[in-house]
Amino acid sequence: MNLLQYRFGLSRRRLFQFAGAAAAGGFALTLDEKPALAQAVFAAYPFQLGVAAGDPAADGFVIWTRLAPRPLDRDRGMPAQAVEVTWEVASDPGFRTVLQTGKALARPELGHSVHVEVAGLSPATAYFYRFLAGREESARGRVKTLPAAGAAVPAARFGVAGCQHYEQGSYVAHRRLSEESLDFIFFYGDYIYEGRSARTRNAAGGPFDNPRQHLGDEIYSLDDYRQRYSQYRMDADLQAAHASTGWFVVWDDHEIDNNWAADLDQDGSPPALFNLRRQAAAQAFYEFMPLRLSSLPVGPSLQLYRRATFGDLMSLQFLDTRQYRSDQPCGDKWGVCGDLDRPEAEMMGLRQEKWLYEGLSASKSRWNVLAQQIMVMDLDRDPGPQYAANIDSWGGYRTPRARLLKALKDRRISNPVILTGDEHQNYAGEVFLDGRSPEGPPIAAEFVTTSISSGGDGMDQRPDMVKIQAVNPMLRFNNAQRGYVICDVTPDRWITSFKVMDRISDRGGSISVRARAEVAAGSSRVGMS
Numbered sequence: 329m330n331l332l333q334y335r336f337g338l339s340r341r342r343l344f345q346f347a348g349a350a351a352a353g354g355f356a357l358t359l360d361e362k363p364a365l366a367q368a369v370f371a372a373y374p375f376q377l378g379v380a381a382g383d384p385a386a387d388g389f390v391i392w393t394r395l396a397p398r399p400l401d402r403d404r405g406m407p408a409q410a411v412e413v414t415w416e417v418a419s420d421p422g423f424r425t426v427l428q429t430g431k432a433l434a435r436p437e438l439g440h441s442v443h444v445e446v447a448g449l450s451p452a453t454a455y456f457y458r459f460l461a462g463r464e465e466s467a468r469g470r471v472k473t474l475p476a477a478g479a480a481v482p483a484a485r486f487g488v489a490g491c492q493h494y495e496q497g498s499y500v501a502h503r504r505l506s507e508e509s510l511d512f513i514f515f516y517g518d519y520i521y522e523g524r525s526a527r528t529r530n531a532a533g534g535p536f537d538n539p540r541q542h543l544g545d546e547i548y549s550l551d552d553y554r555q556r557y558s559q560y561r562m563d564a565d566l567q568a569a570h571a572s573t574g575w576f577v578v579w580d581d582h583e584i585d586n587n588w589a590a591d592l593d594q595d596g597s598p599p600a601l602f603n604l605r606r607q608a609a610a611q612a613f614y615e616f617m618p619l620r621l622s623s624l625p626v627g628p629s630l631q632l633y634r635r636a637t638f639g640d641l642m643s644l645q646f647l648d649t650r651q652y653r654s655d656q657p658c659g660d661k662w663g664v665c666g667d668l669d670r671p672e673a674e675m676m677g678l679r680q681e682k683w684l685y686e687g688l689s690a691s692k693s694r695w696n697v698l699a700q701q702i703m704v705m706d707l708d709r710d711p712g713p714q715y716a717a718n719i720d721s722w723g724g725y726r727t728p729r730a731r732l733l734k735a736l737k738d739r740r741i742s743n744p745v746i747l748t749g750d751e752h753q754n755y756a757g758e759v760f761l762d763g764r765s766p767e768g769p770p771i772a773a774e775f776v777t778t779s780i781s782s783g784g785d786g787m788d789q790r791p792d793m794v795k796i797q798a799v800n801p802m803l804r805f806n807n808a809q810r811g812y813v814i815c816d817v818t819p820d821r822w823i824t825s826f827k828v829m830d831r832i833s834d835r836g837g838s839i840s841v842r843a844r845a846e847v848a849a850g851s852s853r854v855g856m857s
């Protein structure tokens with residue numbers, strides 16, 4: 329029994345129909361279902377949530393849209409019926425040469441979202457896509473296939489972004505990101521935030537009034553999560569970033585609940601009840617993200633860890649450090665406690681760990697990227713004589729952290745680079761087995777990307793971080809403005825550009841390169857300029 333049969337309990341024959349339909353762009357329609365609406369007439373423009381592409385491979389990608397004439401209403405302005413959508417992939421932005429077209433069903437079970445897995449295309453090529461429903465046409469998106477595995481590749485250029493708290497600022501950084509001409513974007517999570525507040529504490533410590541406001545209170549049900557994603561996705565700057573290139577998306581904590589760990593939330597709810605919330609959140613995440621069918625949720629679980637290969641230049645391992653982890657130590661409080669080294673702690677779960685180490689060992693790529701959520705550098709967060717860890721990051725899980733770093737070292741993984749989010753600050757630094765007494769050369773370079781908007785306007789460096797940087801020599805750079813990261817990768821060197829906004833409290837701010845970090849192939853030393 330393969331994965332699809334297992335998940336859906338399908339017979340071999342039914343599986344064939346199902347898989348064929350999925351590959352051709354949608355779920356199969358059986359005879360006893362309500363007929364799909366082939367020529368829908370919409371009360372308002374149905375493509376208000378834009379388009380997206382994701383999980384590019386050498387031969388194709390996923391393209392996404394969602395029909396929603398009234399995106400914030402409970403029924404989204406849609407009938408309780410499947411609606412037919414036509415999709416097109418072209419070689420030019422004017423759609424003069426349409427290479428592939430097909431029909432997909434926007435189904436009510438998935439909130440009328442559409443995920444089409446397009447295959448049979450050429451590697452390392454830019455394509456354009458759009459959707460048609462009734463008499464309406466969607467925005468047009470661009471997405472690039474990856475170079476073929478093993479092909480000689482001179483360069484890659486991709487973006488890293490995440491943490492886009494809607495209430496705390498505009499998405500102008502997304503607009504600038506959309507103008508970067510990228511092979512792809514890695515989004516490290518916190519696509520939405522689950523709470524609601526009128527004021528926020530900013531980097532300087534003072535509260536500020538949020539420039540925008542979430543609809544609704546803290547979200548729990550599928551309808552709540554759908555409305556929250558719709559509110560975010562109606563932002564034109566975010567839509568521009570999605571339409572500009574393909575995204576590899578993972579989640580962090582706020583897609584479900586702050587600091588969740590497997591079936592535990594931060595409030596001590598019964599795990600069986602939190603799993604119902606996870607199930608709603610996982611379905612909404614799948615519905616709104618350009619993910620493949622292999623990430624369709626099953627109960628509260630969603631398969632998110634996966635890998636991609638960019639020619640012979642780079643392999644990317646996308647990790648899920650939320651779904652399989654054990655609980656945070658030290659009562660979830662940052663600081664000092666004796667539990668950081670607890671031997672039974674898990675971060676990725678043993679199955680994902682095995683998958684990761686086997687994949688890294690099999691990689692023939694020049695650079696090996698761990699694209700994930702939380703900081704691996706075990707920074708001392710206390711400038712005084714005591715050691716304090718961020719217990720929600722790898723620093724709070726020292727046993728699986730040591731296993732990960734020993735695997736990178738003992739298996740002689742070529743040029744490991746770790747990409748991280750979560751912290752709402754930029755960091756560049758070197759990773760050692762024990763940052764308190766670093767021995768030998770660093771095992772990996774780590775680049776932590778700030779936030780698109782979480783935390784508000786920010787500042788160059790927080791006063792407390794000046795002191796913390798002074799007691800952490802492996803930390804080469806720290807900054808607390810908003811923005812994103814661009815990675816320019818060649819066989820000989822890796823350059824990370826930290827691009828920051830001077831302000832995001834309105835849409836008038838501008839972007840600039842605050843710093844560049846460089847790693848030469850063969851070393852994990854991080855140089856700054």
Ligand SMILES: [Fe+2]
Nearest residue numbers: 491518750782
């Ligand atoms: Fe965040």
